[in-house]
Amino acid sequence: MNRRRCASAALTLVCALAVLSAPGSGLLGQAYAAPAPPSAPGPAPTTSPPAVAPPPVELPPGVTPSDIAASGEAAASxxxxxxxxxxxxxxxxxxxxxxxxxxxxxxxxxxxxxxxxxxxxxxxxxxxxxxxxxxxxxxxxxxxxxxxxxxxxxxxxxxxxxxxxxxxxxxxxxxxxxxxxxxxxxxxxxxxxxxxxxxxxxxxxxxxxxxxxxxxxxxxxxxxxxxxxxSLAEKDRARLTQLEKDAALTAQTAWLGSGALQEINRTASAQGRKALAFATAQTGKPYVWGAEGPSSYDCSGLTSQAWAAAGRPIPRTSQEQWRLLPRVGVQEMRPGDLIIYHQDASHVGMYIGDGKIVHAPRPGRNVTVTGAGSMRILGVVRPDK
Known part of the structure; x- marks a missing residue:
């Protein structure tokens, strides 16, 4: 009988401790804390609603998820x-x-x-x-x-x-x-x-x-x-253009901040100045693939014609320019040099100084001046080295 009473008392004690220590009981949990200051009377606190993610960009009719990403998602940013x-x-x-x-x-x-x-x-x-x-x-x-x-x-x-x-x-x-x-x-x-x-x-x-x-x-x-x-809405196309500019600016800022280019205003050679004058004179003309001027250019069409105008014929394509022309370090480049972009050497621009290039970007764009670090640089070649 005594054993039963002891066991019953012990069980009662364990249950009581469990109740006192339960979260939100306000009893044992605050036993060792300083008393909370009195709060002003007011409405009872309510729980915050769960955060709602912003809706994805709605795709226009006729555009499937496969047009945007291989993942097959129904929408994309x-x-x-x-x-x-x-x-x-x-x-x-x-x-x-x-x-x-x-x-x-x-x-x-x-x-x-x-x-x-x-x-x-x-x-x-x-x-x-x-x-x-x-x-x-x-x-x-x-x-x-x-x-x-x-x-x-x-x-x-x-x-x-x-x-x-x-x-x-x-x-x-x-x-x-x-x-x-x-x-x-x-x-x-x-x-x-x-x-x-x-x-x-x-x-x-x-x-x-x-x-x-x-x-x-x-x-x-x-x-x-x-x-x-x-197929995007007009407002989304405007935002898309702005996103392109923002991405280019971010990449350019990071490139300049990395110290990759220590001297931005070296002097061009005599032939380099002629090539540069030709290339910059083409700004505003449209990109057309396979074009070598005079009314339109693709990227290597612009650079090859610019150096031809300077009396220095060079290979026609950016990949051949990268393969055959003498290479120099990025820190050593000067105006007139050609910067080759992307791992497959599929794009080229001409360095004009001040951390910028003149290039023919892509279809739908015109020959323009932009940051030299706005795209991934593969290397630099110098036609008149």
Whole structure:
């Protein structure tokens, strides 16, 4: 019985302690705290409503989530739209570089085919003339009875005539050997010209195919970007433009603040000043992919034409400019140098000093001046190094 009473008392004590220490009981929980100051009378406190996230940007009819992001979400923020449009134009820029390179090579190969065709015609004319000359020699020998000149000389009874004939025979033999050698070379040259022309023609056709493939890719990516951008409401398009400017400014500020560029106003070379004057004079002209002026440009069309105007021809595409031109450090760059952007070297601008570039941005934009650090820099090349 005593054990039962003790157990019952212990259980009662545990329950009491649990009630006193429960949150909000205000009893045991405040046993060791200073008493709270009296509060002014007022309405009973109410619990705050849960936070509500701002609604996503509503997509216009006809625009699916796949147009904006691969995740398949039903809506996306304007900044996500901006990034998607930027990615589409980046793909178009890369395809434009492929198109320009194929176009440049096709033009070169076409000129080579024309030159080789002309060589083939000249070679055939030369070969025909040599064959005619060889035929005349053979006919002359036939008219002499078919005997070699040595035999004919042995039959003559005049010693002086014999000696003169020996000299002429030697000269004739030498001329015949030279004629045969030249005829052989002409035939070999003609074969070589024909084979080279065939190879160049195959390369020309391959680059024409690459051009067409790149053209389709460019058209596809630009159309997707324009569809996405044009389908936004007018106010959202205005906000999108502002977001582009804000993103560029943020990147430029971070780049300058990083100390990547210590000296911003180095002196340009004489050729650099000419190239720079040409490039800046094109501001306001529209970007058109594949264009090299004078009324419109793409990014590498602008830089290649600017340096051509300065008397320094450079590769046509930004990727070839990055691959072939001498490189310099970002901290060493001066006005006139070319800054190559993105990991695939698909964009290029010309440094003008003061931390800025002049460039042809993308379809729907004009040649303009912007911060050199507003895009991801791959490196710097100097055409006149």
């Amino acid at each position: 304007l900044d996500e739209v901006r990034k998607e449009i930027e990615a589409l134009y980046r793909k178009a820029a890369s395809a434009t570089d492929a198109y320009n390179l194929a176009d440049e090579r096709a033009k070169k190969q076409s000129a080579e085919v024309v030159g080789l065709t002309q060589d083939i015609v000249k070679g055939q004319v030369r070969l025909d003339a040599l064959k005619k000359q060889a035929g005349a020699t053979a006919r002359a020998q036939y008219r002499g009875g078919g005997l070699p000149q040595e035999a004919e000389l042995m039959l003559t009874g005049d010693p002086q005539l014999f000696l003169d004939g020996v000299g002429r025979a030697r000269e004739g033999q030498k001329a015949t050997r030279a004629l045969i050698a030249e005829l052989t070379r002409a035939q070999e040259d003609l074969k070589t010209y024909t084979a080279d022309a065939g190879t160049r023609w195959q390369e020309l056709e391959a680059n024409r195919a690459k051009k067409e493939k790149a053209k389709k890719e460019i058209t596809k990516q630009i159309a997707a970007a324009e569809k996405l951008e044009s």
